[in-house]
Amino acid sequence: MSNVGFFFKLFAKPVEPVSVARAQELLGNGAVLVDVRTPQEYSAGHANRARHIPLDAGADVVAKGGRTGRVL
Numbered sequence: 001m002s003n004v005g006f007f008f009k010l011f012a013k014p015v016e017p018v019s020v021a022r023a024q025e026l027l028g029n030g031a032v033l034v035d036v037r038t039p040q041e042y043s044a045g046h047a048n049r050a051r052h053i054p055l056d057a058g059a060d061v062v063a064k065g066g067r068t069g070r071v072l
Contacts, residue, residue: 018026027033027049035042035050042052 023031023033033047033050035046035052036055037046038054039052042050042054046052
């Protein structure tokens with residue numbers, strides 16, 4: 001299974017577009033902002049509080065730590 005397929009299966013709940021205000025509210029309530037871009041893209045600029053988990057490494061990271069809350 002590809003990493004993209006793994007993420008879709010892992011986060012099988014429907015994708016919900018959110019506004020900046022809603023994202024800030026969710027982050028304030030414990031959600032995690034995950035940036036899945038390459039290390040070079042992440043280094044070029046990323047959102048504050050974003051956790052960098054490159055898509056090609058994400059399956060391993062999630063499998064080790066699990067998911068307990070909302071992910072943006």
